Amino acid sequence: MDMGILIDTFGYLLRRAWRDADRRFAHHFRTLDISAVQFSVLELIDRNPGCTPGDLVMPMGITQNNMVGIIADLVKRGFVTKKTDAHDRRARKLSLTDEGATMLSAAHAVHDLYLAEYAQRIGAGNLKDLVRLLRMFDRG
Amino acid sequence: MDMGILIDTFGYLLRRAWRDADRRFAHHFRTLDISAVQFSVLELIDRNPGCTPGDLVMPMGITQNNMVGIIADLVKRGFVTKKTDAHDRRARKLSLTDEGATMLSAAHAVHDLYLAEYAQRIGAGNLKDLVRLLRMFDRG
């Protein structure tokens, strides 16, 4: 099949690559039962304890209303605590529970295997180049 | 905000980059009113006249049932014709109409502007490197 301009079109290729990465992520994380978004949120809360749902909106590229459900699920599963900020009672401060820290630790281990698979498929040097290039897509 | 390992995580960065690319695509194509998937399908039909919906399944990464609606919409809008194959009456042969060819031509012009915007943001050399790397993600 003639791919026309698609073979050189980064948008088309980005979509395919993202779907491939997401699918393989889901496969690796099927026993832990967390999505790529949930993993990223746990990582951000771990590195920024006391952050609010609003703080996660920009780095995650998820709107505030949709963040509610993601946080609620992590709280329900016992990985995250959500407490009203004493100084601004509108805000909710997020932290990992011990269970959340354990889950994140396990997730890091699985993520290393996932990365190793890609390093074998794509090459570690190529992945490093890819990360450098993708960082340029930060949007306002 | 501390991004933790996410700053080096290609899956996280792929998601952000894809969403950025898709959003800007939609912005550029708002007057033509076609999505990135529709553009890709038109391109494939143009380069492979007489192809079937099934032929598009693998390159597009879309399942056959969902392809039905995409094709039906393009037919409804007068860009694509769908004819039963005389030699295999199960198959439907797809081609662009004159209107479809005109639309694709206009889409190419818009796509060039879209690419020029990214070339300015990211750099033409970086985009070329990115395309080379993303091609490695072809999946079976």
Add this chain to the structure above:
DNA sequence: TATTGTTATACTCTATAACTATA
């Protein structure tokens, strides 16, 4: 029996708008 296309359906992700409680 197998294949092509199709319909039905459900689940996830995302987006907009309106609401609440606080400030």
Add this chain to the structure above:
DNA sequence: TATAGTTATAGAGTATAACAATA
């Protein structure tokens, strides 16, 4: 009046299963 979070809802996108027509 503005902000943080929340609820409701609708629209894409995607997936599985079952079906019709044809091979």
